[in-house]
Amino acid sequence: MRVLIVEDEPVIQKGLVKMVQRYPASFSAIYTADDGEAAFETIRNLEPHLVLTDMDGLELCERIHREFSHVQVVVISGYNDFQYAQRAMAYGVKRYLLKPVTQQDVHDTLKELISGMTGSIIPVQKYVEWAHQLEQSIWLLQRDETIRIIEEGERSGLFDGLNVINMEAVLSDCLGMITERLESRGWKPRSGCRGTQGSSNTKKEVMTAFTACMDRILEELQLTRKGNFKDPIEEAKAFIDQHLSEDITLEEVAKRVGLARTYFSALFKKMTGETFVHYRIKKRMEEARRLLAVPTLTITDIAVKVGYEDYPHFTKTFKNFVGVSPSEYRSSFGIE
Structure with a gap:
């Protein structure tokens, strides 16, 4: 295995060369470069398997x-900045280590990349x-859900490879991301949550301080809203109900209520007991049943009004949902 240190x-x-050399597994070659151009030339000519770069800039x-x-x-x-880290990941960076890096950090990273095992990264x-x-x-x-997510992060070993200082730094960056997303929704928390940095002696104290910070933000947001909050699921249902004739997607609805697609999908199922697709079909069929009682509308017109350009598909869906065909259902009202 060939390694390039930039x-x-x-x-x-x-120092980095020595750290790599001291790793138990031997490498066929360890190259070095002083800048990006020299590094890229080495990559072009020698194609190392791994590049370990201490350069600022992507x-x-x-x-x-x-x-x-x-x-x-x-x-x-x-760069103790998750936006920077996210950009790095977008460029295929496998791992991101924060300074000051130790020999153990380097060895754990090498171990993971070589054998697939996790390390202090x-x-x-x-x-x-x-x-x-x-x-x-x-x-x-959702305070209970917030606490559950925090505890799940601890149980899953998300912070196992970090010391107290690095854990504080990571949680500070997480707080920054949370604050940024809340600001993008039009609300900026004023709760001061950075005063605990450097004051904790154990990882448990760090997490306790972070949890308290999340609690303060939740309380502040609740007081700010004063009962004026729009439930995202109710808002989503109302939007679906108003656009039954359109082929709106899960992504569109999630974006409208300001939630990520996967989270919205899971939350919708949890709160309504049915999937987005099933809910939309149910509402379309309910509307179709209402319209079938209107004598002046043809069944074809009704199919279009509830989002079905394909008439046979509408008929099949209606029968599966109601138990009879649209024409049979209409006949029960004495309408031919």
Whole structure:
């Protein structure tokens, strides 16, 4: 296995080389480069399996992803910023380590990339998804669900590879993402939640402080709304009911109520007891039954009004749902 270390500071570069050399598994070659151009030239000529870069900036990552997507990239960065990390992940970066990095961090990362085992690294996408779940439960004022998500993050080992300082940093970034998403919805929390950084001695204290912060944001949001909050599921149902003749998608409805597609789908099923598709079919058939009692409307017209351009498909769906065909149902009103 060939490794390339990219670092413009000679002392740090030598330190990273030594860290890699001390890894129990031997490497066929360890190359070094002082800047992005030299690094890319090495990649082009020697094609290392892994690039370990301590550079600020994502140009190299983007070029590698574009031209040598099979090369694995690990970024060591002082950017304690999840937007930066998300961009790195978009360019195919496999792992993102925060400074100061230790030999154990490097060895754990190498171990994972080589053997598939997990180590003391930051699984960026998992933290992003976790933060988004928290933000959505906060926005819906679901305190129990918020606590459940926090506890699930702990149980799943999301923070197992972090020390107290790094865990505080990660949770601070998660808070930043949560705040940013809430602001994009038109509400900015004023609760001060950053005062606990550096004051915790254990990971349990860090998580307790973070949970208290989420609680304060929830309480502030609840007080701000003062009962004026629109339930997203009721809003979604109303939108579906008003657009039965249109072929609206799950994605469209989720976007309208400000929720992620997968979360909205699961929440809709949980709150209504039925899927989005089944609910829409049910409402269409209920509307069709109402319209079939109107003598001046043809069955073809009714099919179109409830979103079915394909008449045979409408007939089949109606019979499956009601038990009789549209014409049979209409006949029960004495309408021919």
